[in-house]
Amino acid sequence: MQLFDVVVVGAGLAGRLFAIGLAKRGITVASIDHEDSSHILNATRDGRTTAITLGSKRLFENLNLWDAIAPHAQRIQQIRVFENGSPWTLDYDAKDVSEDPMGYIAENFFIRSSLYQHTPDNITVFSPSTIKTCERTDAHATVTLTTGEILRAPLLVAADGRYSKLRSQTNIRLTANDYDQNALVTHIIHEKPHNDTAYEIFTKEGPLAVLPLLDDPETGQHKSGIVWCKPRNFNWASLDDQALKNMFQKTFPYHGEVVFSSKRWTYPLGYTKVSSMIDTRIALLGDAGHVVHPIAGQGVNLGWRDAAILIDELAAAKAQGLDLGSPYLLQRYDQLRKFDRLSVLWATDGISCLYQSQFPPLKFARNAAFAILNRVMPFKRVVMRHAMGII
Secondary structure, three states: OEEOOEEEEOOOHHHHHHHHHHHOOOOOEEEEOOOOHHHHOOOOOOOOEEEEEHHHHHHHHHOOOHHHHHHHOEEEOEEEEEEOOOOOEEEEEHHHOOOOOOEEEEEHHHHHHHHOOOOOOOEEEEOOOOEEEEEEOOOOEEEEEOOOOEEEEOEEEEOOOOOOHHHHOOOOOEEEEEEEEEEEEEEEEEOOOOOOEEEEEEEOOEEEEEEEEOOOOOOOOEEEEEEEEEEOOOOHHHOOHHHHHHHHHHHOOOOOOEEEOOOOEEEEEEEEEEOOOEEOOEEEOHHHOEEOOHHHOOHHHHHHHHHHHHHHHHHHHHHOOOOOOOHHHHHHHHHHHHHHHHHHHHHHHHHHHHOOOOOHHHHHHHHHHHHHHOOOHHHHHHHHHHHOOOO
């Protein structure tokens, strides 16, 4: 039997960052993942880009991880939001809130690379491996791995994604909703510069996000990533590049001529809410505790904020010699994450539902609201600070 302070199940963008943060605060960590790191770092595995909020960027800086991401991260200075065909927009400009940008866009591959550039001494990695059995008592949790190792710790952290097997062994209740949408993720090269601006366009079939990426360092070509949501029955694979280009430029003509420059990926969209982020000797982290619509680019950042709070709570408890899996500590984590978690879930779900309706009076009302809210600076600043992860 091997003893640790914390056993972390899952080593994705949230789980790996959490393990590193704990290790750098003197906490011993067992990191379990069903994939080998060589597969996790496969650039063709995941074509998604991630919007890294200013708050998340500061977390990466605190963990000395940002320098590896920075050369691949494109600043977001402005965000423009509007409904397709409407003259009214909601425009956010970083300079209205801070001297810093609102955030950054980086490909997931580069974020993963920064997380795996080295493994701190306090982390013991068990991969590829999964949990065969799990036993929890009032004093500790013990897991037996499929590779035969037996691990014990006062706390288990489930960071194993939206279909978390560890969560399924708890009394935590789950509310899930399938949006009946798929998101197409791909990259484009375009004629006109993006001017550090991200776009969110609502269409009757689903939102389209156009996210600025760094210009190609060799050719100077302008690049962006797109996340395009359409109903599940829409067959993305039936479109060749020319047909996709025509459809895209009809919806988004602002970057001039475009060329689709990468592989395409599609992902199903859903919503997951849990009754609690904790159970006896278990805490949920990232997608194991919440899955949101990508409409505001908050999903991964929500998981990183989970990690930041739980790292601080565990480090403080460790320094005082306290039980790292005590009911008090876990309840405090659950309460500290409740408002942020639920507000993002409700906001993204509400916006998604609101823009699915094509009822004319509702369309007029929501677009008029854009025009009004665009002029109410106190409101805009609150929304921007929340989106930047600094509120």
